[in-house]
Amino acid sequence: RNRNGSGSGQLRLPPGPWQLPVIGNLHQLMVHGPLVYRTMASMARRLDAPLMSLRLGEVPVVVASSADAAREITKTHDVRFATRPWSATIRVLMRDGAGLVFAPYGALWRQLRKMAILELLSARRVQSFRHVREDEARRLVAAVAAERRPGEAVNVSERIAVFVADSSVRMTMGDRFKKRDEFLESLAEGIRISSGFNLGDLFPSSRLASFVSGTTRQAEANHRRSFELIDCALRQHEERRAAAAGAGAVDDEDLIDVLLRIQKEVGLEVPLTMGNIKAVILDLFGAGSETSANTLQWVMSELIMNPSVMLKAQAELHDTLQGKPIVTEDDLAGLKYLKLIIKETLRLHPVVPLLVPRECQETCKVMGFDIPVGTTVLVNVWAISRDPKYWEDPKMFRPERFENIHINFKGTDFEFIPFGAGRRMCPGITFAEASMELALASLLYHFDWELPSGFYSTKLNMVEKMGGTVRRKNDLYLVPTVRMPPSAAP
Numbered sequence: 357r358n359r360n361g362s363g364s365g366q367l368r369l370p371p372g373p374w375q376l377p378v379i380g381n382l383h384q385l386m387v388h389g390p391l392v393y394r395t396m397a398s399m400a401r402r403l404d405a406p407l408m409s410l411r412l413g414e415v416p417v418v419v420a421s422s423a424d425a426a427r428e429i430t431k432t433h434d435v436r437f438a439t440r441p442w443s444a445t446i447r448v449l450m451r452d453g454a455g456l457v458f459a460p461y462g463a464l465w466r467q468l469r470k471m472a473i474l475e476l477l478s479a480r481r482v483q484s485f486r487h488v489r490e491d492e493a494r495r496l497v498a499a500v501a502a503e504r505r506p507g508e509a510v511n512v513s514e515r516i517a518v519f520v521a522d523s524s525v526r527m528t529m530g531d532r533f534k535k536r537d538e539f540l541e542s543l544a545e546g547i548r549i550s551s552g553f554n555l556g557d558l559f560p561s562s563r564l565a566s567f568v569s570g571t572t573r574q575a576e577a578n579h580r581r582s583f584e585l586i587d588c589a590l591r592q593h594e595e596r597r598a599a600a601a602g603a604g605a606v607d608d609e610d611l612i613d614v615l616l617r618i619q620k621e622v623g624l625e626v627p628l629t630m631g632n633i634k635a636v637i638l639d640l641f642g643a644g645s646e647t648s649a650n651t652l653q654w655v656m657s658e659l660i661m662n663p664s665v666m667l668k669a670q671a672e673l674h675d676t677l678q679g680k681p682i683v684t685e686d687d688l689a690g691l692k693y694l695k696l697i698i699k700e701t702l703r704l705h706p707v708v709p710l711l712v713p714r715e716c717q718e719t720c721k722v723m724g725f726d727i728p729v730g731t732t733v734l735v736n737v738w739a740i741s742r743d744p745k746y747w748e749d750p751k752m753f754r755p756e757r758f759e760n761i762h763i764n765f766k767g768t769d770f771e772f773i774p775f776g777a778g779r780r781m782c783p784g785i786t787f788a789e790a791s792m793e794l795a796l797a798s799l800l801y802h803f804d805w806e807l808p809s810g811f812y813s814t815k816l817n818m819v820e821k822m823g824g825t826v827r828r829k830n831d832l833y834l835v836p837t838v839r840m841p842p843s844a845a846p
């Protein structure tokens with residue numbers, strides 16, 4: 357074990373594995389491939405270190421891997437860890453103004469956060485988009501039915517991603533976006549390059565400037581492209597509004613309307629620039645789409661491997677709907693088992709497994725160790741929610757485990773925080789739940805699902821891929837059989 361960290365003086369840092377000069381612990385992480393949350397979990401277990409020090413290139417990192425450590429970081433010392441590290445990449449991506457996800461802790465972040473909680477992602481706002489989700493869920497089942505050939509598989513991953521993307525775009529700009537595919541591509545790249553594991557960000561002061569400038573160039577190109585596409589979305593939005601006003605039509609506010617209205621309000625503590633507005637729009641997609649879509653893909657993967665769970669969920673749906681032609685959001689409240697399935701999936705497959713990185717703003721003591729100012733702090737939610745200390749048979753997919761206990765993901769039960777906790781916790785839970793529940797209920801109500809012939813559920817490939825979020829490495833292909841014909845839908 358080391359007492360690492362150059363210049364740490366007499367500080368008592370959390371224990372960590374041996375470090376090499378220059379690269380620190382990168383070699384131990386990289387040797388096991390890109391699923392770093394898994395490698396970090398086994399390192400922390402081996403060292404019995406709920407708080408563990410690492411150095412990734414030049415970046416000092418502390419990883420919290422127990423419920424107590426997570427509570428200390430996100431609750432007890434909340435304010436000290438309430439800012440995000442700004443790498444060279446993030447600086448480029450935020451050049452025209454920060455959004456909510458990366459805004460440094462301070463007045464701008466507070467204002468954006470308040471706007472998100474009270475206006476953009478409030479329960480009332482989420483409710484106001486009900487018709488969009490119901491309409492997109494109908495399209496989802498219609499698309500599966502149309503694509504289906506007897507005995508042939510449908511790309512479920514793709515259908516789910518399209519459902520989530522189209523609903524998000526419509527809630528944001530009131531309509532489909534003509535450049536949706538380009539936009540999603542640029543967004544996925546932005547998420548990947550901002551995740552902090554590229555060489556330029558790990559060696560910010562390096563003289564080997566080529567990879568630093570390579571990273572910066574890539575970030576610059578991505579930033580330019582994303583902002584051009586947002587400009588395009590804003591223009592399309594304006595044209596639509598003008599046409600609607602001309603026709604005397606009155607529409608619900610979409611999220612762009614809300615943002616532009618708030619921008620004009622007097623008395624804002626910090627003026628909102630168009631740069632901030634565009635960054636928030638990007639945030640809503642970046643933080644909301646891949647996360648919800650990937651979670652749904654993991655749900656469907658687990659259901660295929662656990663057919664008795666799928667049958668139980670379908671039985672609940674049929675009992676609740678009593679032959680109604682489609683699932684509506686009124687039906688969701690009665691679907692208790694379906695909600696447990698989503699909960700259990702968030703436990704086994706937290707798609708943001710290390711939370712979004714925090715940075716220590718002020719040297720402080722946590723669990724008897726010193727965390728120096730400037731340290732990047734990660735919370736290994738993946739490790740915590742599979743730890744046998746808190747979970748019986750942690751690797752088993754068993755939604756029933758949540759039946760008689762009051763553990764929830766709302767940020768107070770630290771053994772289960774897939775959305776984080778404290779001031780920086782995800783503000784999009786209600787938004788995410790609404791689309792995930794409706795899409796899942798619709799897929800299970802209208803179809804039975806099987807693996808293509810020759811595949812066995814116990815052999816389903818569950819290999820993960822880490823981009824900005826954790827997704828399936830291979831798209832999920834399943835064979836649907838119609839159970840309740842979507843054509844019966846109005």
Ligand code: HEM
Nearest residue numbers: 457643644647648708711712775776777780781782784788
């Ligand atoms: C299954 C779906 C989702 C998961 C698992 C998830 C998870 C997370 C996590 C782990 C964080 C970091 C929390 C922390 O640092 O403690 C976060 C932050 C955030 N999420 Fe989500 N999220 C989801 C869906 C959404 C949706 C649908 C939206 C909005 C449309 C959203 C918006 C945000 C924003 C804006 C932040 C940054 C908050 C801040 O820094 O103050 N998320 N999310």
